[in-house]
Amino acid sequence: MSTTDDHAGQRPVTTGTLAHRVPDLGALELLLAVARVGSLGGAARELGITQPAASSRVRSMERQLGVALVDRSPRGSRLTDAGALVTDWARRIVEAAEAFDAGAQALRDRRDSRLRVAASMTIAEYLLPGWLLALRAQRPDTAVSLLAGNSATVAERLLTDEADVGFVEGLTVPTGLDSVVIAHDRLIVVTAPSHAWARRRRPLAAEELATTPLILREKGSGTRQVLDTALGGLARPLIELSSTTAVKAAAVSGAGPAVLSELAVGEELAMRRLIRVPVDGIALARDLRAVWPTGHRPTGPARDLLALTRG
Numbered sequence: 037m038s039t040t041d042d043h044a045g046q047r048p049v050t051t052g053t054l055a056h057r058v059p060d061l062g063a064l065e066l067l068l069a070v071a072r073v074g075s076l077g078g079a080a081r082e083l084g085i086t087q088p089a090a091s092s093r094v095r096s097m098e099r100q101l102g103v104a105l106v107d108r109s110p111r112g113s114r115l116t117d118a119g120a121l122v123t124d125w126a127r128r129i130v131e132a133a134e135a136f137d138a139g140a141q142a143l144r145d146r147r148d149s150r151l152r153v154a155a156s157m158t159i160a161e162y163l164l165p166g167w168l169l170a171l172r173a174q175r176p177d178t179a180v181s182l183l184a185g186n187s188a189t190v191a192e193r194l195l196t197d198e199a200d201v202g203f204v205e206g207l208t209v210p211t212g213l214d215s216v217v218i219a220h221d222r223l224i225v226v227t228a229p230s231h232a233w234a235r236r237r238r239p240l241a242a243e244e245l246a247t248t249p250l251i252l253r254e255k256g257s258g259t260r261q262v263l264d265t266a267l268g269g270l271a272r273p274l275i276e277l278s279s280t281t282a283v284k285a286a287a288v289s290g291a292g293p294a295v296l297s298e299l300a301v302g303e304e305l306a307m308r309r310l311i312r313v314p315v316d317g318i319a320l321a322r323d324l325r326a327v328w329p330t331g332h333r334p335t336g337p338a339r340d341l342l343a344l345t346r347g
Contacts, residue, residue: 062093063093064129066080066097067094067105067122067126068130069083070106070115074114079113105122144336149179150178151171151181151200152180153168153181153183153201153202154190154194154202155202156190157186158258158280158299159324161281168182171344186253186254186256186278187205187261191204191212194213194329200328200334204324205221205322206258207261209327215325215327216326217325218346222322223262223263223295223296223320225294225312226287226305226313227287227294227311227313228289230290239313239314240313240314240316241316242266245271246270246271246272249273250274250292250295251277251286251293251294252274252275252283254276254277254278267318275291284300284310287310
């Protein structure tokens with residue numbers, strides 16, 4: 037039975053946005069398949085949909101345009117004159133969509149070919165190497181660059197689009213960034229075995245820690261922020277150093293007590309190159325966070341790295 041008469045009096049959609057007036061890509065691809073194979077059923081099979089679904093899509097397209105596009109008969113389906121004209125236009129639209137898709141894929145490939153990570157020092161030195169090795173197993177073609185600095189530097193890198201994802205270890209999230217907690221950490225007081233604190237039996241009180249010169253990370257680091265908050269800003273620097281490794285080396289040398297991440301001193305404690313000094317009444321726990329610019333959740337390799345940190 038011909039569909040021509042069924043649609044002769046239809047009124048096309050003439051209001052709304054272009055998306056309401058122009059058939060979607062799926063419908064246009066179906067029309068091209070009908071023209072190519074000469075059968076609505078064959079076109080349905082080619083596109084992996086049922087014949088009733090294909091018939092429904094053609095009728096919907098005809099209602100939308102207000103013209104009959106396909107004549108059906110026991111011998112198959114053929115395009116009407118209007119259908120042939122619409123098919124020619126559809127071919128140009130689909131070709132343009134294919135070019136659009138290829139361009140978008142090229143952008144994704146370029147994005148996925150590199151990953152820029154900014155991380156505060158403790159995370160960069162003690163956690164990220166393992167995460168990046170796991171990421172390389174998943175994405176061997178992605179080139180990764182790591183920018184290590186304190187938490188303030190990480191925030192600056194992200195906000196100036198010099199990094200795709202960052203990791204910080206302070207008590208607060210820098211302004212302009214969204215975050216998710218990926219791990220937990222605790223600061224501990226350590227000293228060389230030769231220091232008097234290594235032999236003390238009672239925990240340190242906050243007052244004694246606050247009045248003793250300490251080997252510290254620089255201001256702006258997450259470690260320093262946690263300690264300053266715990267001591268009400270009263271921490272006294274004996275030496276200020278810009279990396280966890282440098283602080284640890286100074287403490288091992290006997291220069292003085294230091295406050296470091298528990299993550300950073302496991303080997304030194306096990307080999308008794310450093311001694312953990314118990315502290316009483318001071319909150320030194322902190323969250324480790326992944327961060328990114330507000331409203332721009334990580335995608336591609338950055339998203340995959342984020343998943344590994346929480347695995």
